[in-house]
Amino acid sequence: MDELSVVGQVVGGSFGDIVIRQKAGTDLEIGDLMVSEENGSFLILQVFSLEFGSQIQDKMQQMMSGVNLEQGVVDAHFYEPDFVNYVLARIKPLARVYRENNDVKIPKSLPLFFNKLRLIQKDDLKFLQKEKDSVFVGYIRSGSKVIKEAEVWLPAEDVFSHHVLIPATTGRGKSNLVKTILWSVLDTNKVGALVLDAHDEYFGRTGIGLKLHPRAKENLMYYTPSNPPVGANRLTVNLQSIRPEHFEGIVNFSDPQFQAIRMAFRKSRKNWIRDLMLTDAVDAGMESSSQSRGEFATATMMVVQRKLRLLLSLEKDEEGVVFSRHEVFDSTTKGLTTVDDIVKDIEQGKVVILDTSRLGDEAELLVGNIIATKLLQKYKDAKASGELDRKPVATIVIEEAPRVIGVDVLTSRNDNIYSTIAKEGRKFKVGLTAITQLSSVIPKTILANMNTKIILGNEMKQEREAIIASASQDLSQDDKNIASLDKGEAIITSIFVPFAMPIKIPLFEDIVRERGITPETGKTKVF
Amino acid sequence: MLFAHLSDVHLGFQKHESLQKIEQQVFEKCLDECITRKVDFILIPGDLFHVNIPEMRVQKFAFAKFRQVYDAGIPIYVVYGSHDFSPVANSVIDLLAEIGYITKVTRATSHENNTISLECIVDEKTRVKITGLSGLKVGKDREWYEKLDRDSLEAESGFKIFLFHGGILDMKTDTGMDGDQMPLSLLPKGFSYYAGGHMHKFNHQSFDGYSNVVYPGTPFAGYHADLEDNANGQKRGFVLVEFEDVVKSVKFVEIENTLYEIIKVDANNRKAESINQELLEKTRDIDPTNKVVIITVKGEMATGKTADVDISTIRDELNSRNAMVVNVSKNGLTSKEYSITEAKGNNKEEIETNVFSENIGQLRFDYPELLSEQGIKLAKKLLSELGQPVLINERKNEYIPRIRDNALAILGLDDAS
Numbered sequence: 001m002d003e004l005s006v007v008g009q010v011v012g013g014s015f016g017d018i019v020i021r022q023k024a025g026t027d028l029e030i031g032d033l034m035v036s037e038e039n040g041s042f043l044i045l046q047v048f049s050l051e052f053g054s055q056i057q058d059k060m061q062q063m064m065s066g067v068n069l070e071q072g073v074v075d076a077h078f079y080e081p082d083f084v085n086y087v088l089a090r091i092k093p094l095a096r097v098y099r100e101n102n103d104v105k106i107p108k109s110l111p112l113f114f115n116k117l118r119l120i121q122k123d124d125l126k127f128l129q130k131e132k133d134s135v136f137v138g139y140i141r142s143g144s145k146v147i148k149e150a151e152v153w154l155p156a157e158d159v160f161s162h163h164v165l166i167p168a169t170t171g172r173g174k175s176n177l178v179k180t181i182l183w184s185v186l187d188t189n190k191v192g193a194l195v196l197d198a199h200d201e202y203f204g205r206t207g208i209g210l211k212l213h214p215r216a217k218e219n220l221m222y223y224t225p226s227n228p229p230v231g232a233n234r235l236t237v238n239l240q241s242i243r244p245e246h247f248e249g250i251v252n253f254s255d256p257q258f259q260a261i262r263m264a265f266r267k268s269r270k271n272w273i274r275d276l277m278l279t280d281a282v283d284a285g286m287e288s289s290s291q292s293r294g295e296f297a298t299a300t301m302m303v304v305q306r307k308l309r310l311l312l313s314l315e316k317d318e319e320g321v322v323f324s325r326h327e328v329f330d331s332t333t334k335g336l337t338t339v340d341d342i343v344k345d346i347e348q349g350k351v352v353i354l355d356t357s358r359l360g361d362e363a364e365l366l367v368g369n370i371i372a373t374k375l376l377q378k379y380k381d382a383k384a385s386g387e388l389d390r391k392p393v394a395t396i397v398i399e400e401a402p403r404v405i406g407v408d409v410l411t412s413r414n415d416n417i418y419s420t421i422a423k424e425g426r427k428f429k430v431g432l433t434a435i436t437q438l439s440s441v442i443p444k445t446i447l448a449n450m451n452t453k454i455i456l457g458n459e460m461k462q463e464r465e466a467i468i469a470s471a472s473q474d475l476s477q478d479d480k481n482i483a484s485l486d487k488g489e490a491i492i493t494s495i496f497v498p499f500a501m502p503i504k505i506p507l508f509e510d511i512v513r514e515r516g517i518t519p520e521t522g523k524t525k526v527f
Numbered sequence: 528m529l530f531a532h533l534s535d536v537h538l539g540f541q542k543h544e545s546l547q548k549i550e551q552q553v554f555e556k557c558l559d560e561c562i563t564r565k566v567d568f569i570l571i572p573g574d575l576f577h578v579n580i581p582e583m584r585v586q587k588f589a590f591a592k593f594r595q596v597y598d599a600g601i602p603i604y605v606v607y608g609s610h611d612f613s614p615v616a617n618s619v620i621d622l623l624a625e626i627g628y629i630t631k632v633t634r635a636t637s638h639e640n641n642t643i644s645l646e647c648i649v650d651e652k653t654r655v656k657i658t659g660l661s662g663l664k665v666g667k668d669r670e671w672y673e674k675l676d677r678d679s680l681e682a683e684s685g686f687k688i689f690l691f692h693g694g695i696l697d698m699k700t701d702t703g704m705d706g707d708q709m710p711l712s713l714l715p716k717g718f719s720y721y722a723g724g725h726m727h728k729f730n731h732q733s734f735d736g737y738s739n740v741v742y743p744g745t746p747f748a749g750y751h752a753d754l755e756d757n758a759n760g761q762k763r764g765f766v767l768v769e770f771e772d773v774v775k776s777v778k779f780v781e782i783e784n785t786l787y788e789i790i791k792v793d794a795n796n797r798k799a800e801s802i803n804q805e806l807l808e809k810t811r812d813i814d815p816t817n818k819v820v821i822i823t824v825k826g827e828m829a830t831g832k833t834a835d836v837d838i839s840t841i842r843d844e845l846n847s848r849n850a851m852v853v854n855v856s857k858n859g860l861t862s863k864e865y866s867i868t869e870a871k872g873n874n875k876e877e878i879e880t881n882v883f884s885e886n887i888g889q890l891r892f893d894y895p896e897l898l899s900e901q902g903i904k905l906a907k908k909l910l911s912e913l914g915q916p917v918l919i920n921e922r923k924n925e926y927i928p929r930i931r932d933n934a935l936a937i938l939g940l941d942d943a944s
Contacts, residue, residue: 189899218900226735228712231673234697234734333732337699526635526643526671527607527616527661 005118007034008089010111016477018045018091018110020117021053024082028089029143031481031502033120036111041098043111044120044499047143048477049090056084092477094499102127104498122149127498131155135191136184137177137454138503141489146504156191158496159452160395161426164433165442167467168456173488174435175201177454178397179210179508181433182351183515186213186220189349193433194342194375195397196368200357205229208509210351212516221345223338224355225328235328235354236335239273239312241370249409249416250365251311253304260300274322274331277314281305311362326358328367343374349392365404365416372396372417372430379428393429396421401434406441422446440466452494457485473500528653531566532741533557533765534692534724535574537610537749538589539581545851546748546819549785551588553747556782557765558592562599564767567653569601571629572724573608573662573692574749579618583919586619593628602650603629607661608692608724610749614936617929632659632690635671644676647683655686662692662725664707664908669693672713680715686772689714692724698732698740707876711737720774727753728761729779739774741766747784752874754854758787758821785851786818794860795826799835802828806841815850825859833860879907908937 007026013019022028028047036043054061056078068076078084093107104127111117120142128140130153140150168174178195179202185191195202203222204211210220222228223235244261247253253261261276268275281301308314313325322331329335345352356364375394382388396418403409404418422432423446432450439447440462447470455471458464464482468475471493475482478500482491492501536554541547561569576585596603611618623629634646647656658680660671680689694708714721716736723730726742727749733739743766748754757763764782769775790809794802802824813820824836842853858872872878883903892898896905912933917926935941 228710230677230712231710232712233710234712236697327735333700333730334697337701341696341699520641522641523637523639524641524643524670524674526633526637527612527614527663 002118006116007119008117010036010113010115010117011088013090015110016092016474018093020089020091022050022087022089024086028087029145030484031141032089032143032145033094033140033502034091034117034142035120035124036115036117038112038115040100041096042124043093043107044095044097044124045091045093045111045117046502047089047091048481051088051090052085053088054085090477097124097127106498119145120147122147125150128152133157133188133190134184135159135181137181137492138490138505141502141504144486144489152492152497152501152503154452154492154494155496156185156188157393157429159494160191160393160431160433161429162451162495163422163426163431163449164395165401165439165447165450165453166433166435166456167437167439167453167458167463168435169437169458169460169463171487172456172458172485173490173505174456175199176488176508177456177490177505178202178433178435180505180511182210182397183213183508183511186210186215186351189219190392191351192346192349192392192394193351193397194346194368194371194394195351195353196356196364196399197353198356198364198399200224200355203232203353203355205355208512210353212512214515214517216517219350221342221350221352222355223342223352225326225358234335235338235367236330237328237338237367237370238333238335239322239329239331240270240336241339242273242329242366244272246366246369246373248414249404249419250369251307251362252412253307256300257304257307260297260304264304271331273308273312273314277305277308277316277322278320279305311360311366313360313363328359328363339370339374342371343378346375346394347378347391361403365418368396368398369417372421376417376421376425376428376430379430383428388429391429393431395431395433397433397435399435401432401436402438402441405432405434405443405446406438407443408441410443419446422449437463439463439470442466444470452492452496455482455485455491455493457487457489458482471500475500528770529564529566530568530570530653530655530768530770531557531561531564531765532570532572532722532768533743533746534570534572534722535608535727535743535745535749536571536747537574537577537745539585540577540749543852547584550747553763553782553784554589555592557746558596560765560780560782561601562596566601566767568650568655569596569603570657570688570690570722571603571605572659572690572722573606573612574610574724575605575608576611576619577749578915579611579613579620580918581619589619590623590628593623597628602652604632604648604650604657604690605629606631606633606659606690606692606724607663609662609664612661612663613933615932632657633661634658635660638676641674642676643671643674644679647680647687653686655688656683657688657690659688659690659722660692664911667904667908669709669713672709675713675715677715681717686719686770687717688720688722689718690722690724694725695723695740697734698726698730698742700728700730711740714740719770720768728756729764729766731766731777731779739768739777741768741777743779746782750874751854751856754787754819755789755821755823755856757784758789758819787821788813788815788818789821789823792822792824793826794824794828794836796829797826798829799831799837803837803840806836806838807844810841810844815845815848815853817849817851820845820850820853821856822853823856823859826861828860828862831862833857833862836860876907879910883907905937909934912937 006023008020008022011019011021030047032047034045096105096107125140128150133156134153135156137152140147166174203209222232225235228234244265264276265272281298312329314322316322342352382391404416405422410419421430425431455467464479472495473493488505490503541550611620624631632648636644645658647658649656662668695711696708697711721740723742727745729744730742745753746763762781764780767778767780792805838855845853872881883906887902
């Protein structure tokens with residue numbers, strides 16, 4: 001090893017908590033990756049804590065400081081300060097890489113005692129080969145230094161079918177990360193994605209977005225409720241697509257209210273919501289045989305109508321046609337095939353973005369529920385008929401995931417399609433990509449099922465603890481590391497990566513600048 | 528003021544003589560109706576003919592009828608459809624336009640900045656402004672819409688009509704429809720009427736910024752599935768639009784074509800013998816005399832081959848009882864023992880797309896345009912062109928270069944010979 005590249009030397013500690021002395025003049029950071037060269041292999045280690053060390057006792061140092069501060073002696077300093085005072089870094093082994101075949105193993109031994117360490121270099125990361133059909137998430141990061149030559153690619157089918165969790169607080173770059181991932185997904189038709197875009201931020205309706213991907217025309221579908229930009233689709237779902245079970249786990253209906261809904265469905269089938277909204281609640285109540293039952297039915301009917309009206313923003317025009325104010329739901333002939341079209345697109349490996357920014361929380365989840373239910377069923381059918389292997393993996397990208405997979409939701413209501421997918425979707429190649437600020441309110445069983453976590457910065461200790469407890473690698477020493485993650489910095493923990501990888505996610509704008517479409521010039525022949 | 532809107536006539540599609548007669552009669556009835564009702568003009572947004580150069584029989588009666596309409600002083604405005612379009616511009620549409628019986632409304636200019644501007648033509652009598660774009664197979668025309676200078680079109684004042692030929696996703700009512708559809712947002716906004724072709728069922732809807740988007744549907748049949756729809760009660764005809772400054776009414780005018788009988792058999796989890804038995808019984812229950820009889824057998828058989836379902840006996844039986852035509856659809860019939868799932872689809876185009884989609888992944892070429900979605904589109908286009916029949920009186924040494932030139936044009940190659 002070149003002496004100039006040495007940054008420290010192993011001086012003690014135990015497995016998982018090795019102490020090194022930092023070489024004077026170097027500046028180790030939390031999260032820095034370093035290498036300990038050994039026979040035929042090398043260890044990759046990471047700094048998780050830094051502290052001062054000194055050959056002089058504490059009291060003596062304090063006294064010297066007193067001399068400096070109180071006696072006014074200006075130039076009092078240590079004799080050979082670099083030798084006497086230094087920095088101790090606590091590091092943990094992440095991986096052992098065998099040079100012969102670039103095989104990466106979980107380390108089970110300590111580095112050689114007194115071995116000199118250097119910072120990681122691009123050549124040490126040759127094992128990070130891009131596999132076929134993988135998704136780009138960023139570059140390896142050592143502390144705050146980015147190794148641009150070491151790109152991190154995740155195997156798409158494995159990662160998405162085993163669910164992805166993106167825990168982050170606001171402003172840490174989760175939108176940028178999701179856009180980066182989807183940009184890579186758009187390269188091929190190997191991943192189908194349904195993106196419930198509550199902030200209308202991914203497509204790039206008015207600025208830079210996924211629409212600028214060179215394959216956006218073929219692989220990206222954008223549905224928006226009104227005034228779609230040129231080439232985009234109108235998000236209209238016909239009320240006929242909604243069935244009573246789609247409300248389960250999403251909307252709080254009491255048992256009698258649900259019974260009234262099921263009754264309406266049995267009576268009118270396809271047009272049950274329209275008919276229910278046009279039913280006179282008082283007359284419906286009077287039809288009941290006993291008076292008390294009638295009063296109850298009237299009240300129930302009125303509550304159901306009110307809830308549906310609010311949930312779906314339904315109104316009735318003077319001709320008795322039911323319509324929704326935000327134009328997403330239609331009771332006539334529009335949007336009859338929207339759900340099927342979207343499912344078909346996902347099955348073809350396209351990314352479908354639904355602009356749900358004009359919908360309320362529950363309406364957004366309901367629309368997602370209708371599509372996800374059909375999608376999961378189709379994939380189940382494909383598995384039954386032996387055709388699942390030919391389908392692309394499907395993922396449903398959902399923000400504020402605890403709305404549907406939070407402890408309180410799952411204990412107070414029935415399971416919904418999102419929790420079903422989280423629990424059993426893996427068998428059918430359907431997964432969730434859940435984004436959340438609050439991982440701690442997601443049940444441990446579901447968190448443990450999310451086998452890839454891309455952890456962005458989080459200042460809340462409780463949230464960090466929940467993430468660390470459910471990580472695929474041991475992150476017990478990484479609490480401070482996670483807390484100190486800057487915008488765009490992340491740690492990937494996954495059963496599909498050899499160790500918890502510190503990464504830097506590139507700015508989406510830079511990706512677009514480098515790889516986005518360039519405007520065509522020249523004439524087009526029109527017949 | 529009044530105009531008529533018909534589309535997807537697909538003249539020349541029918542192969543059976545009896546159906547050819549109906550095809551002709553329906554077309555003539557539509558135009559007779561336009562003359563009788565004294566419409567100010569007629570719009571035909573594509574697929575007037577089933578192929579770009581139909582057989583002489585078809586051309587003969589079509590020219591005769593268009594002559595009558597011309598003599599009645601009724602202008603006809605058209606765009607190419609995906610069927611009667613030719614990449615080397617040798618469609619019978621061009622011939623009709625050349626002699627002045629019809630007017631092609633696409634007046635497009637391509638600019639160096641890769642945009643396309645359209646100019647409206649003005650109907651002399653009504654001063655209505657009309658423009659539009661042709662439809663190409665497998666949605667190739669989408670590129671034109673993406674490059675369209677829509678601002679200038681949207682700024683045009685007065686009553687204006689846009690002709691287009693293509694499916695609109697926002698108006699889909701049936702999941703089994705052909706997949707080459709585009710979002711409504713590709714059309715320029717603010718026209719008074721959008722005259723659509725390509726979708727074979729009547730559909731009239733309005734959207735924010737797009738009032739009166741209308742498909743009259745085919746007046747008879749342009750796909751085999753249309754006959755089945757007819758047998759199921761689908762009304763056929765064209766559209767009459769009354770207007771002044773704005774559209775006052777859009778009325779569907781039904782044109783009756785012929786009588787139908789339909790026999791449907793669910794083959795799910797059944798053996799061929801039981802299916803054959805049901806077919807025979809159902810055949811005995813109908814009166815097929817002078818009717819088009821549609822037989823559909825769908826589902827997955829429990830055992831045996833799909834060929835074990837004996838259609839020929841049924842066909843003979845119906846023909847002996849003077850059925851006009853017997854059409855059999857076994858597209859949806861599969862067997863657990865012998866199933867080609869790769870070829871499923873609701874119509875010819877969808878089946879072709881599915882077959883290509885299923886198989887293209889096995890190919891390895893250095894040319895990306897031959898692979899994936901692009902490859903499928905190219906293959907479909909090529910297949911369609913190579914399937915063009917020899918025209919009546921067309922000699923082999925005329926037919927071969929015609930097909931070769933068209934095929935090379937599709938492939939974007941020059942003829943090295």
